[in-house]
Amino acid sequence: MRIRRRGMHRQMHQRIDHLVETGARALARRTSRRSLLARLGAVIVGTAGTAAFPLLPVARAAENDSRLPAPSDAGLAPDVGDPTHCTYWRHCAIDGFLCACCGGSQSACPPGTEMSPVTWIGTCRHPGDGKDYVISYNDCCGQTLCLRCRCTRTEGEKPVYYTSKNNDLLWCFGTKSRAVHCSVAVVLGVATKS
Amino acid sequence: MPAGALLLALAPGAASAVSGPELDYTLECAGCHRADGSGTPGSVPALRDSVARFLAVPEGRDYLARVPGAAQAPLDDAALAALLNWMLAHFDDAHVPAGFTPYTAREVGQLRARPLVDVEGTRKQLLERAAQATSR
Numbered sequence: 001m002r003i004r005r006r007g008m009h010r011q012m013h014q015r016i017d018h019l020v021e022t023g024a025r026a027l028a029r030r031t032s033r034r035s036l037l038a039r040l041g042a043v044i045v046g047t048a049g050t051a052a053f054p055l056l057p058v059a060r061a062a063e064n065d066s067r068l069p070a071p072s073d074a075g076l077a078p079d080v081g082d083p084t085h086c087t088y089w090r091h092c093a094i095d096g097f098l099c100a101c102c103g104g105s106q107s108a109c110p111p112g113t114e115m116s117p118v119t120w121i122g123t124c125r126h127p128g129d130g131k132d133y134v135i136s137y138n139d140c141c142g143q144t145l146c147l148r149c150r151c152t153r154t155e156g157e158k159p160v161y162y163t164s165k166n167n168d169l170l171w172c173f174g175t176k177s178r179a180v181h182c183s184v185a186v187v188l189g190v191a192t193k194s
Numbered sequence: 195m196p197a198g199a200l201l202l203a204l205a206p207g208a209a210s211a212v213s214g215p216e217l218d219y220t221l222e223c224a225g226c227h228r229a230d231g232s233g234t235p236g237s238v239p240a241l242r243d244s245v246a247r248f249l250a251v252p253e254g255r256d257y258l259a260r261v262p263g264a265a266q267a268p269l270d271d272a273a274l275a276a277l278l279n280w281m282l283a284h285f286d287d288a289h290v291p292a293g294f295t296p297y298t299a300r301e302v303g304q305l306r307a308r309p310l311v312d313v314e315g316t317r318k319q320l321l322e323r324a325a326q327a328t329s330r
């Protein structure tokens with residue numbers, strides 16, 4: 001009797017093991033670790049966004065972007081209005097990996113990186129309103145190269161002897177790390193003729 | 195900040211307008227010295243509450259137009275003179291000496307034609323002399 005009961009227990013354990021294993025394998029097939037991290041990160045960031053304290057490093061330029069509202073991208077052609085595309089209007093003079101593809105956005109660095117306070121600045125014309133906007137290209141520093149959404153555009157760029165106007169340089173100056181991860185394009189204002 | 199500028203900055207959907215010397219500063223200088231002139235300690239000198247101290251000695255006035263960032267900026271002499279005058283008033287009005295004569299295009303043109311060889315050494319020496327001149 002006792003032997004039989006032990007056998008039943010073993011069978012039950014094996015069945016539970018099998019169920020858990022099948023479930024875990026099915027979950028692993030349907031999802032990736034990256035998507036889990038992304039969802040988890042979104043929940044954490046979303047929660048922190050409404051809290052009084054910042055969970056992630058808050059970058060100066062990103063603050064500028066919210067203080068000086070950027071023009072609306074609604075109604076633009078899909079690629080010209082999409083920050084994950086190289087053809088996005090703000091990227092007219094960017095050289096690097098787009099932070100919007102690397103866990104950040106067009107104006108905010110991904111978590112775990114620090115926005116360089118030293119930048120290069122140019123202008124890009126918004127295809128919707130035809131105005132020239134002053135854009136700051138800040139590198140996000142502190143992690144290895146993102147390697148997603150490489151983009152090189154050179155509108156208004158000058159040769160390297162104009163260092164402040166050249167985007168071939170790594171712009172991780174004034175940051176704890178010189179390792180560049182990705183680049184953002186922050187709207188600083190709209191350029192007008194005096 | 196003037197009230198008009200504040201209204202522009204707060205207007206939804208409209209980035210604040212930048213023009214004239216302020217636009218030139220934003221495009222040619224702010225990448226390193228930052229929009230508020232605070233610089234980056236150890237990398238880029240601050241302009242805010244500091245830049246007009248150079249005016250306490252005559253060579254300091256020259257220095258501001260000869261320093262590479264100014265002299266080599268892709269701006270004509272008139273635009274560079276206007277930028278320097280705007281920068282002094284905007285970032286460090288308190289240190290601008292009484293009776294200061296604004297830079298002219300002609301003066302700036304002559305100054306930027308003389309390359310500054312030892313930038314850091316000259317800067318250090320000028321700030322020491324300026325400090326002595328103002329403490330007398």
